[in-house]
Amino acid sequence: MQINSQQSYAATPDQVFAMMTDEAYLAACCDRFGAKERTIEVNGSTTTVKMKLPAPAQVQKFVGATMPLNQVITWGEATVDGTRSGTLQMSIDKMPVKVAGTAVMRPGGEGTEVVYTTELDVKIPLVGKKLEAEAAPVAQRALDAQQQVGRDYLANKA
Template sequence: MRYSRELAYAAAPDEVFAMLADPAFREKVAAAQQVVSVTVTATPAGTGVSLVVDQVQNTAGLPAIAKKIAGDTTQAVVREEWSDPRSGTIEITAPGKPTRAAGTVTLVADGGATKLVVDLEVTVKVPLVGGRLEKLMTDNIDAGLSVEHSVGVSWLKGDR
């Protein structure tokens, strides 16, 4: 299932990239998402960054079919490989689970602002219910990006 989203930030692309590459920002986003635990690793890679956000999420509120696969908590690992401060790849996996989202992340200058563009292909390899679970996964990704955007807007205004 394809998923695409654009988020606008009132800052230059370099400022948005610096925020996205900052482990403290990612930890603040995880706290706002009320994850059980999070480990963030950021490793400079040329002009870009290799970023891994490894988190344990509570599955309370998920439909029974999803909880049957995920359990009471689930591990989500987000890997972003920014080749430069404008573009990279993103992969979201749940180790041991038949789920994966992979695609691109791009920062686009828009006047004095920046658009963050996320394009993903979401797959859940479970017979008969995979499509329903893909929709649920995209809804969760969308909700997570909404929280990240809210925290990001505040972060760029100095709320750190």
């Protein structure tokens, strides 16, 4: 199942890249998602976030009360105009669930656009497609929530 998100920020691509690789921004995203626990690692242009989120009722029988979500985003080098391409991967511990796709940061919109194009895949026989349909809105909200967190972050940096 495809999940896409487009965000727009009133900042330069360099400023948005600095934000997206800042532990404070990533921590604020975790807080916005309702993470009960989190571990954040930034290694150059790669961010790794491991968080435990409250599990939706329909998946609690598989993962328990919290859902251990892992997200890794790796950004490439900037082009002359500041555009960066990257990859996004998300997984849930002990579950055959994977979100994988691309990320593009480029001049546009209010200053910079960030576009995620991903594919959600749940490999559980018989119920996989149903769980994809239930998990997709959660993954979509997680990606979309980054925009408000980012706008707040950038406003505080101004």
